Amino acid sequence: MPIPIPDKPGQLFNNPDSFAMVFDAAWKQLIRRPSAESLSIAEKKQQAMAACADHPFMLSDPAMADQVADFRIRLLNL
Numbered sequence: 377m378p379i380p381i382p383d384k385p386g387q388l389f390n391n392p393d394s395f396a397m398v399f400d401a402a403w404k405q406l407i408r409r410p411s412a413e414s415l416s417i418a419e420k421k422q423q424a425m426a427a428c429a430d431h432p433f434m435l436s437d438p439a440m441a442d443q444v445a446d447f448r449i450r451l452l453n454l
Contacts, residue, residue, distance in 0.1 A: 390432035392444045399445050400452070402427035421445055 388394055402424040406412050412420060425445055428434050434441040 388432055390436055392433060392440065395428065395431050395433035395441050396444055396448055398428050398431050399424055399441075399448055403448070417449065421449060 388398070403420065406420055406424050406427070415423070425434070425442070428441070431441070433444075
């Protein structure tokens with residue numbers, strides 16, 4: 377189940393912006409775990425992407441969702 381958009385519970389949209397918001401939330405949730413300290417960036421990305429697996433954008437365009445995730449990691453220095 378995808379992580380909901382905080383200010384719009386239950387609303388997910390098939391676009392990169394919606395995916396980016398959900399990916400960011402999944403990433404932040406992941407790095408709060410003590411076990412995340414030992415993970416590489418690639419492993420963190422993989423786990424965050426798995427948490428977003430049911431997002432409409434991820435389902436319709438997984439390659440672009442992967443690029444959005446990479447962009448968010450670089451942009452936010454995650």
